[in-house]
Amino acid sequence: MADEKTGRPNRRSKPGVDLAAEPAPPVRSAQARPDAPQETTVEPPTISVVGIGASAGGIEALGRFFDAMPADSGCAFVVVLHLDPKHESEMARVLASHTTMQVAQVVDGMRIVSDRVYVIAPDTDLKISHGGLHVSRPAEVRGNRHPVDVLFRSLAADQRERAIAIVLSGTGSNGTEGLKDIRAEGGMSLIQAPETAKFDGMPRSAIAANLADHVLAPEQMPDRVLAYTRHGYVAAPIETAPAVLGGGEAKIEQVLEILRARSGYDFSSYKRSTQRRRIYRRLGLKNIETLSGYLDELRANPDEITTLVSDLMINVTGFFRDAEAWKTLSDLVIAPLVAERESGATIRIWVPACSTGEEAYSIAMLVMEHAAAAGKRFDLKVFATDAQEDNLRKGRDGVYPAAAVAEFPPERIQHFFDRLDGNFQVSKELRDTIVFAQHNLLRDPPFSRLDLVSCRNFLIYLEPDAQQRVIALCHFALRRGGHLFLGNAETVGHLDDLFESCSKKWRIYRRVGPTRHDLIDYREHRRPVGPDWTDKPASPPPDSAASVAETARRALLERYAPASVLIDRKGRALYFHGTTRDYLEQPPGEPTRDLLSMVREGLALKLRSAIRDASRENRSVTVSARTRSSKTGAVTMTVVPLTGRPGESGHLLVSFTPQGPEAGGGPAAPRDETAETASGERALQEELKATRAELRSTVEHLETANEELKASNEEATSMNEELQSTNEELETSKEELQSFNEELNTVNSQLQHKIGELEAATNDLNNLLAGSETATLFLDEKLRIKWFAPATKELFDLVSTDIGRPIAHFARKFADDNLIIDAETVLKKLAPILAE
Structure with a gap:
């Protein structure tokens, strides 16, 4: 296949196939007959798509990855880098030198085919949908784009457990937010080991967010990818999991018992289907074929217990997820609550199962925005609770990647966030309104006198019995007229007499009726069995003589x-x-x-x-x-x-x-x-006079000091505002420069690859001419020597240092008075002259 711009052949592409122009293969319709011919489906529906995100230093890592990846893996590879939007990309040609798979730059509507590599085009966002690739113009301005996150999110939604995401060398945090969706849908993530990356910002961001299933060097990743795609978790439908796991429910119960004994977490109230799916995922990630083998892994590896607990507690959250639901909450609950409360009143909100805190901060931002618009200030307390201390630590820090707030309006970012090393940290004023605390909603008593409880997308993981217990707890925790905010797929069930619906579509409910203590199920903790917990005999009575003396x-x-x-x-x-x-x-x-x-x-x-x-x-x-x-x-x-x-x-x-x-x-x-009395009164009067004089002097000093402090405070405030403004401008400039640097680094890598090819071609040409017996002499437009073949020495006395000197300065060993004139004529007419 020839390059349309240069006309040079692409030596790695298979002849006669143009990926960019490849038509979409037919897809079997949902209405097709079961006995339809096999030819109607070109690609099997279980193809695994590997999304690869990289930035600065990523070309080298991609080369190492594809050098080790077999060409017949059965996977499709979609590569996204930070490319300069104003220059043509050479990435497809560069990667083609590292693999025999066909490599193409993506055009809109291209179908995904196995054993192919697809590379993002400059100045585009790339998404995967229904087995096809779709490109669009980025909505964000240059320097604030997150193309890797865009790819990973669409990959998770389209491929689910078959999705494989790889994060390679790069700066910043691009890819971290998208990996959350990969984890939630049950896919696999591989992160380049930071010590092997030219730039370790992107890998370290993903690792710090606890989103790395494997941390490996690029050349070690292909083996892990192939093992995962060939495991039953990916190769077989999830419905076959019980049969593949072996042992059925008894084995699952053994896994849960180990978690209960070793970690203290009781998952008996969680849906068994979710448990099977997440445990099956761990088998796929560890490349373990049977549940018995996984039980041995759990017994021998405490880290795997921690990882499985984190997997079973699916931590999926984000700022203002389902924007329309949050707008409805703002209009129906937050705005009336702010309007009816007097300034200075208390507003209490609870966000159970808060994960890393984004939802709690979202609610606090809404309340503070409405309060500011109404000219009020409230004693706002948002209780954000979770069972995992690691999530709470991240929530207290309040540091999130730039992609997490990419859709925020600029004024919200300016008001509630501070820039911090390419990320965003929640402002101290907003952080002070949130109280993060460890709390297990299924085990610990609830808070009380709350105006709002936001318990979104937690009930969907619980059995119906546990769902009703949680709903009853929320009713108990709310004050009369308080509101409950659930996820889109959740309802209050048969306890609808405790709530009235405010928004059926977005699951917003208002508490009605008195507090129902009969519905609260305070379950006692399971205590370890041992001698320390057995009933002990009562203490012997104290000595009777001592008791009588004390009584007397x-x-x-x-x-x-x-x-x-x-x-x-x-x-x-x-x-x-x-x-x-x-x-x-x-x-x-x-x-x-x-x-x-x-x-x-x-x-x-x-x-x-x-x-x-x-x-x-x-x-x-x-x-x-x-x-x-x-x-x-x-x-x-x-x-x-x-x-x-x-x-x-x-x-x-x-x-x-x-x-x-x-x-x-x-x-x-x-x-x-x-x-x-007289002496005391005189002493008090004298003391009172001295105190008054001292008080007057103190007041005068305080007034003077207060004026000076006020002036100093005004100056400090002014300087602080100027410094804050300067800092924001510098942070913005830093991010833009960082983005430009990543693009330049990618362009530089492509140019280095190009230079290497040109050097190889030059060496080949030199070897060809040097090995020829034809006397060949290259001259520039001023007839100065640029290069000569060794055979030319028989006609001119030339040495290597003569390059750059005019040919007229040299004596000829042959008779041709028209040589110089003929050369000048060729330059003018651009037509060859042959002479003996």
Whole structure:
């Protein structure tokens, strides 16, 4: 096949076949008869498609991959790279030198055929649909495109468990979001080992997201691809899984029992069909043929237990998945909730099974956007819970690849995200509204008094019994009138009397009726069986003599000890003894531990003085005062520093003793009341004057400092805004430069390959002419020597250093006076001249 632009033959392509112009093979219609001729189906429906994504440094990795891949693997390979949209791509010709499979640049509508390689065209997005390849113009601007994610998502939807995705060398995070869909549909992902990649950004991003089924060098991947495609998981229909697995349900139960014993996760409530499919997938990835062999792998490899748990808990999420459903939620639930709540009120939302947190952040963004539009601020709390701590850690970090927010409007990205090394991190303000916590919805008690519960696409993995338990828990958790947001394929089932439908299409429900405690099933944890958990005998009764002595001491204290309060040096109550209600009462408002705030009117002045004196002089102080309570009357208050016991040197004991009409005093002789009152009042007045003067001085200093701080804060705010703006511009420029660098790197790799071919062709030509006995001399337009064959030395005395000198400078060993004139004539007329 000749290249249309250069006319040169493509030495790797099979003669007479033009892939770009290849017609689509007929596809058997759904209405075809079972006995229709076999010729109506050109390709078997079970062909495995391998999607390969790469960027900078990817050409070298692709070469190593295809050098090791057999030409008769039965797979089709679709390659997507970051190509310069303004230059023609040479990728098809470059890859053709590494494989005998036919290689073509994709045109729209091309059918996928096994043992072929398809390469993306510049300035296009490539998708797979119904076994065909479809190209379109990218919606994103140059520098913000994610063609690998586009390919992987369409590959997952079209091929499901047969989909194989490979991420090779490149910068950034392109491909990570698409791998989530590959994992969700049960396909396989292979990631280039970072140490073997020229640029390890894309491989490390996929590995960090825990989306790598295998991490290998490119030349090791073909063996893994072939083993996977030939395994029963891909080669046989999934409906045959029980027969292929061997042992049936008993073996599946053994797998679940190992998970329950080793990891603590109980999957008995999950749908058995999902469990079979995901376990069967693990057999395919590990290239294990029988379930008995996989049980041995689980017993010997703890990492496989962790991986299987993650696979069974299918973590598929994203920002605003099903955009129309989120718009309906915004209009029917969020907007009315924000409108009816007063500014400063609390809004509580729960997102169980939150995975890595995208859904929780989506709800928080909606609430904050509506609140800002209404000019309100709320105490927003979004409880995001999941059973896996690794998911919660990623959610708390709030760092997501650029492809995850590619469809966001610019103002939303600017408001809620910060750029971070080519990714986007959720802003601190938004992160502070989310509380991530480990929680198992099937085992742990729910939250309460919630305005909204978003439990999307979790019920579809559960048995009907467990689904109803979860629905009942959500009803219990919601406040009256709260809303439940489910996935498109989920309903409240026979518990429809607990909810009324707000949107049947998008599964939004409003709670009705009272709280139903009878529907809540609080299941007790399974506890390990062992000696530590058996019932233990009651502790032996304490020594009877010690018990009698303690009882006597307690009775004497209650009978004869005055009402007392233990306080610290700051006047905070630590312990109350006896009946103190005649002397203390809690003031209105929030509860307090300040003793002086609790004493009844008339006692505070004397008690403050006594506490101060006792603390300063470290001695017992007794004062008397009179309350306005007719019942209590005069009271003797004794403040005693507790210095006798270690560790209590900072405590004071305040005792209250009522004075009878005839009583002359208490435990210590009280001071003269009149003299003490006058002295105390004078001391308080002087202290009050000094305090006021100091307060005025402090206020003046604070006002001056506040003005200076205000000015500094304004300057800092202005500088921060400028720096933030500059940082955003630099980040944008960095991403654009990174994209350009990837494109230039790809172009450079293609040019290097081209140079290698030209050097080989030049060497071949030189060898051909050098081996010829014909005297050949190459001249430029100024008749200077460019190259000469060795046989020319018989006609001219030439050496290698003469290249570049005019031919007229050399003496000829033959007679031809017209040589120079003939050469000039040929240059002018571009017609050959023959002479002897």
